[in-house]
Amino acid sequence: MNSKHASINLNIRGITQSPTLAVNELSKKLEKEGRRIYRMGLGQSPFPVPVTMVEMLRNHAHEKDYLNVRGLESLRKAVALFHQQKDNVLINPDNVMIGPGSKELMFILQLVYYGDIILPTPCWVSYVPQAKIIGRNIRLIQTTFESRWKLTASQLEDFLKSENDMFKPRLIVLNYPSNPDGETFGDEALMEIAGIARRHEMIILSDEIYGQLNFEGKHTSIARYYPEGTIISSGISKWCGAGGWRLGTFAFPAHFEWLIKPMAAVASETYTSVSAPVQYAAVSAFRGGIIIERYLFNARRILQYIARKCVAILQKGGVRVHMPTGAFYLFVDCSDFRETLERRGISDSAGFCRKLLEDTGIAILPGSVFMRPAEELSARISLVNFDGAKALAMSETIPISEKLPDDFDRHCCSAVIEAMERFVNWLQES
Numbered sequence: 001m002n003s004k005h006a007s008i009n010l011n012i013r014g015i016t017q018s019p020t021l022a023v024n025e026l027s028k029k030l031e032k033e034g035r036r037i038y039r040m041g042l043g044q045s046p047f048p049v050p051v052t053m054v055e056m057l058r059n060h061a062h063e064k065d066y067l068n069v070r071g072l073e074s075l076r077k078a079v080a081l082f083h084q085q086k087d088n089v090l091i092n093p094d095n096v097m098i099g100p101g102s103k104e105l106m107f108i109l110q111l112v113y114y115g116d117i118i119l120p121t122p123c124w125v126s127y128v129p130q131a132k133i134i135g136r137n138i139r140l141i142q143t144t145f146e147s148r149w150k151l152t153a154s155q156l157e158d159f160l161k162s163e164n165d166m167f168k169p170r171l172i173v174l175n176y177p178s179n180p181d182g183e184t185f186g187d188e189a190l191m192e193i194a195g196i197a198r199r200h201e202m203i204i205l206s207d208e209i210y211g212q213l214n215f216e217g218k219h220t221s222i223a224r225y226y227p228e229g230t231i232i233s234s235g236i237s238k239w240c241g242a243g244g245w246r247l248g249t250f251a252f253p254a255h256f257e258w259l260i261k262p263m264a265a266v267a268s269e270t271y272t273s274v275s276a277p278v279q280y281a282a283v284s285a286f287r288g289g290i291i292i293e294r295y296l297f298n299a300r301r302i303l304q305y306i307a308r309k310c311v312a313i314l315q316k317g318g319v320r321v322h323m324p325t326g327a328f329y330l331f332v333d334c335s336d337f338r339e340t341l342e343r344r345g346i347s348d349s350a351g352f353c354r355k356l357l358e359d360t361g362i363a364i365l366p367g368s369v370f371m372r373p374a375e376e377l378s379a380r381i382s383l384v385n386f387d388g389a390k391a392l393a394m395s396e397t398i399p400i401s402e403k404l405p406d407d408f409d410r411h412c413c414s415a416v417i418e419a420m421e422r423f424v425n426w427l428q429e430s
């Protein structure tokens with residue numbers, strides 16, 4: 001069949017090659033030429049999967065049957081209890097759904113729920129493509145550096161007023177700590193946004209996949225303030241380092257059977273159920289215990305240490321960046337360098353990242369991928385370019401009452417620090 005017919009017969013909308021791929025391709029090409037590449041575009045946890053989970057996976061390798069489409073009962077119970085204990089939110093295990101990654105559950109949710117998708121930006125790269133594939137109406141709300149890239153209650157109020165339709169079906173996606181900026185909401189902001197959502201009968205999809213990577217271990221879910229309308233999205237990809245295991249969870253409010261049932265119907269006709277051994281292993285993650293808590297404590301301590309060091313270097317170099325509250329990302333705004341960058345032929349975030357990679361070998365992702373205006377000189381830096389196993393092992397030898405020593409980076413994450421110094425030097429070249 002010739003390509004003309006093939007493209008006419010395609011039944012997907014709005015899908016183009018991701019700029020992430022462009023960065024990867026250029027990185028590979030430069031590497032082949034013998035250049036040193038600092039891989040800071042990836043969104044993958046640097047840490048190994050906790051040993052308890054690996055053991056459980058091994059012990060359940062023989063589980064071969066298809067499981068319940070909504071998920072293994074003991075896992076759904078463990079997820080419900082996890083949200084009760086960690087988030088102080090009562091979840092009925094019958095209202096938990098397990099999917100092959102939270103990404104898939106988000107896709108099915110958008111497929112099944114007919115309503116506008118409201119996205120504060122910067123936002124994670126897949127929300128918009130998913131909504132586009134399904135053909136949902138996407139409404140973006142641009143946040144600002146000054147509000148720490150977080151949606152404010154008054155912004156949301158203004159947006160809803162401008163829409164002139166109080167009860168139109170809407171799904172708002174909130175992600176905190178966030179990819180790409182690591183920022184989270186304070187309690188007051190959560191309460192205010194929850195109040196607005198309640199008044200407008202909006203559904204909140206609360207993407208808390210990085211919740212357990214809040215550096216202080218103090219994550220608060222908006223479900224605490226809007227339990228009747230919040231779906232909590234989580235999984236094992238980020239805080240357990242098990243992205244490739246593909247398991248995500250949705251915890252629905254009571255009386256959401258009307259939504260769970262059609263989602264389960266779609267699941268039954270597509271992926272059937274999540275891998276059985278992985279579900280058994282995930283029970284140990286959600287049940288927690290001393291090994292998981294120790295793992296989390298050290299992971300947070302390392303990530304916070306690295307973020308602090310990098311932020312200090314960037315801020316000293318004149319880059320606008322906030323100290324994040326969790327996860328493993330920094331979102332930088334280099335607009336103060338616009339004049340000199342324009343003289344070097346750089347006028348948008350994609351060009352900025354391309355030139356940075358060509359000149360320095362540092363691979364990061366442009367702000368435009370996260371739905372920021374193309375001309376804004378923003379970008380996401382992933383602080384995962386280090387040996388997580390080595391860093392964890394070292395951190396475990398340091399008492400929990402102590403901070404990591406100042407020279408910790410020299411032993412396990414010198415490349416991250418080196419990249420930040422290169423980045424600043426490159427920016428300051430006139």
Ligand SMILES: Cc1ncc(COP(=O)(O)O)c(C=O)c1O
Nearest residue numbers: 043101102103124179235237248
């Ligand atoms: C903000 C955010 N949400 C959801 C996901 C999807 O995670 P998974 O499908 O692995 O559960 C990711 C993965 O990168 C993410 O960064």
